Amino acid sequence: MARRADKVAIMANTNTASKSWPELASGVPKGLETGLRNYWYPIIQSPEVPANAPVGLKCLNEDLVIWRDGEGRARVMNDRCPHRRVKLSAGRVLAGELQCAYHGLRFAGDGSCTLIPWEKQASDLNSKLCVTSYPTEEIGGYVWAYLGDVKKFPAPPIEDCLPEELLHPDRFIHFSLPTEEWDANWLLVIDGSDTYHAVTLHAESQEHESVLRYIDPAAARAHAGKDAGASTVPLADRLIEIVETDGHGLRGISVDREGRHLDHGHRLETIRGERFNLPGMVTNVLRPVPTAAAYVSRLYQVPIDYHRTRLFRFAAWRVESDAQREKLRDLVERVVRPRQLRTAAEDRAMAAMAGDLVESRANEFLLSPDRDMVRIRRRLAEAFVAQQLEGTRAPRNERTPSRDTLVFPV
Ligand SMILES: [Fe+2]
Structure with missing residues (x-):
């Protein structure tokens, strides 16, 4: 029997039927077309992330930088320097930190700014210049990142996923x-x-x-x-x-x-x-x-x-x-x-x-x-x-x- 596609009810599961979300296309809520956030995703295969150089790629419409810190741990962060918005993946890994290629700002694996090269000591500027860093694990030959908002949707243990x-x-x-x-x-x-x-x-x-x-x-x-x-x-x-x-x-x-x-x-x-x-x-x-x-x-x-x-x-x-x-x-x-x-x-x-x-x-x-x-x-x-x-x-x-x-x- 032929039939047209069932229209997806783009409604929340509550009694507030007035709540609805706009559609991009039949059955596609606007935004879903570039991904469903707040899940663990495989990002890249482990051997493709060298010990001493960052790798850039796009995922869920977001530019990401993947690199290894001083312990060799894979890190996944947003690929923009908060200073002048260039890609951090164009930078270097120095002493276990990620250095922006443009003006040399450095970031730790948790996304915090550790160094502004012309500032003699850390100031409150450092805490303002943060990069979004995603929970990252390396299992089974893949680097996995929880691409989501951890405050709103805390990352579940990856073992469960x-x-x-x-x-x-x-x-x-x-x-x-x-x-x-x-x-x-x-x-x-x-x-x-x-x-x-x-x-x-x-x-x-x-x-x-x-x-x-x-x-x-x-x-x-x-x-x-x-x-x-x-x-x-x-x-x-x-x-x-x-x-x-x-x-x-x-x-x-x-x-x-x-x-x-x-x-x-x-x-x-x-x-x-x-x-x-x-x-x-x-x-x-x-x-x-x-x-x-x-x-x-x-x-x-x-x-x-x-x-x-x-x-x-x-x-x-x-x-x-x-x-x-x-x-x-x-x-x-x-x-x-x-x-x-x-x-x-x-x-x-x-x-x-x-x-x-x-x-x-x-x-x-x-x-x-x-x-x-x-x-x-x-x-x-x-x-x-x-x-x-x-x-x-x-x-x-x-x-x-x-x-x-x-x-x-x-
Ligand atoms: Fe197939």
Whole structure:
């Protein structure tokens, strides 16, 4: 059944129905288009922050500077010198402090001004020249910052907000893929987390035989036609069956004209737990080839500005031995990484093609399987409006996928 997009109720959850927030586009409260603040975000991968030089990048429409203090601790601050507004990321790291390139003012990791080079001693000027510094942690090979207003919304412990595989490297292994920057608004990128697009968009890049062909042509020849793989059925004869899973939302399954299920490289077993976590993490469970261990793919979608989005993704397994770790390292290099890069390129092209957010939302025509996506849109909109109108934060979702689903055979 075709229907127009549900209009998101941009209202606070109170009886004061008169309270409302203006919309930029249908279902998009004004301001959400460049990000949802007051959450922990991955900012950059750890190896990209050297010990002795600041790095500048934009995140949630804000210029940030990332640098390491005297103890090597990563720091994330607003990237403007309060003096003459030039970027601090153009400066130097000196004796564990950040020096502005322009006139030499220096700042500590907490954002306080420690030195004005022509002032003989610290004065009240120092306390007036403060840079906003964000709570920062380094976990799992990423620098994380709580991009928010800590007075209004105190930062929750980061341990409560990260998937467990990043917190317990003794029990898990994860492999990060290169950080990506896409030319698309982050809300359009998140729209791409619907599961049923994989059947069509990734039909060739994800199907087992194609993956095998890519990594091992001889194995592909030996495997050809052996299972009910999608590759045994021509693309022209494939359709999609939409199923509602128990607790994991909607899924699309590749089927032939008789409705027989085809394994198209997306794991079909029941998965529990939320697929989407605020502010922008998507979880998928994938099995790249029939004999390989299924893995959890995590994707963080972080707005850069209205036009661009930064994506961090990694694959994770539960492990019990060093031998397993070695085996997985090999699987990642040969299978998982090439496959992820190919599907990411396809997703990236779709997100960019959706064009301008406002135009896209004004002209789209949603169909029944888009209801999962509409739910995610609504959660984002409501979380944003609750912060603006109520001063409250949406509760953290259940950690995903739930613990048991991470036990995979290796
Ligand atoms: Fe995709």
